[in-house]
Amino acid sequence: MIEHLCIAGFVGELLIRFGACLNRPSSFFRDGWNIFDLAIIVAPLIPGIRENVTLLRLLRLARIVRAFRLFPSLRVILVGIRKSLPGLGSFLLITVLVIYGYAMLGWMLFGKAEPDKYGTVGQAMLSLFLLLSLDGITDILENGRDVTPWAVPYYVSYMVAACFLLTNLLVGLVLTALQEAHEAEQAASRGKQAGPPIPMEPPPVDTTAHHQIAKLREALDALESQLTVTPPTPRTPEQTLQEVVRPTAS
Structure with missing residues (x-):
């Protein structure tokens, strides 16, 4: 119904x-x-x-x-998740490499003693992935110590590298993306409140000052034309001798 x-x-x-x-x-x-x-x-x-x-x-x-667009908080979360996707890809690659390395060691250390968990590298990777939640780590550590003394540094280093560092790295990536999304949302809201930018008018031009500058340039040009000395015309030796003889004869 x-x-x-x-x-x-x-x-x-x-x-x-x-x-x-x-x-x-x-x-x-x-x-x-x-x-x-x-x-x-x-x-x-x-x-x-x-x-x-x-x-x-x-x-x-x-x-x-x-x-979700009606709720800004949900929109920020969605945008933060979208921004964290590139970083999550790198994080998953690092996580797979770390788990694969420890799975190889676990297969060599506990492959014969615990074939249901470490019989193959794939089973070891699955067991270590489930161990990221640290569920039953005490019993697993005790069983590992009965097999080899290397169980303590193996599991302790795995807990520090995978359970703590990688988990905190994931949280840091998500929080950074959420912070960027929140800042972008605040910038967009401030832009909407401020409205479109007001066009700036050019400053008024002082025509009086331009007129005075033009007058000064004209006066300078006139002064330069007056100070220009025309070069003397070349004279022949006969003309020069006549100019010298004329005052003496007079």
Whole structure:
């Protein structure tokens, strides 16, 4: 009964959305979510697909992510998770390398004594991955000491390297990404509150000062033209001798 009521509610919602597009019915089919919802409604009526309609309904739940934009705190968490994905890839690579190295050592140390946990490298990696939670570490350490005295430094170093350092590294990556997302959210909110930037007007031009500078340049040009000395014209020796003789004769 509840399932039929929910289907009836979805059909009513779909009809309301289609009614909102009566002036342009083609716009209803341009929205991918409308087509997807229509497929969810029609799928139970088609034999062969009726049994797998639950998977489509689970995919439909992904649209609830759109509601997160109404809650800034949830949006910050989602953005922080998205920003931490590149760092998480490097973290997973380091974790796999550390677990693989300790799995090789555990296979050599406890492979014969505990074949169910360290019989192969793959089983050893699975056992060490489950040991990250430190569940039953006391019993495991005691059983390892009965096999070899190297069990104590092996498990202690694994706890320090994998359980403590790697776990704190993961927490640090997530917290850093959340902090960056929170700062970006605050910057965006401040930008919305401040509004668009006001265009700066150019400073007023002082025309009087420009006019005085132009007058000074004209005066300097006139002064330079007056101070320019024209070079003397070259004279012949006869002209020079005549100028010298004329004062003597007079």
